[in-house]
Amino acid sequence: MPFVIAAPCVADYSCVEVCPVNCISPRPDQPGFEKTEQLYINPSLCIHCEACVEACPVGAIFEAKALPKKWKDYARINAEYFERVEE
């Protein structure tokens, strides 16, 4: 199960710095970096290492199956971000 970034994200990029496979976007060198309100994890690339979970200062990252009910939609929201940027 991939990890998912949910609503509390404040886009501080702490998780980007620790992710070993660069599957969190947008990064500073990518389109949309300036305007984004949150970051997203690519479910196809995440290797479930959990490094990002400890790095996040606001507890915004959850395993997809453990997402709090009110943020269940964020598994889809994270995946759809990459469908949009890869079009």
Ligand code: SF4
């Ligand atoms: S669980 Fe690991 S691979 Fe997946 S987004 Fe977090 S740091 Fe990256």
Ligand code: SF4
């Ligand atoms: S560390 Fe947490 S708050 Fe910061 S960008 Fe990643 S998910 Fe968002």
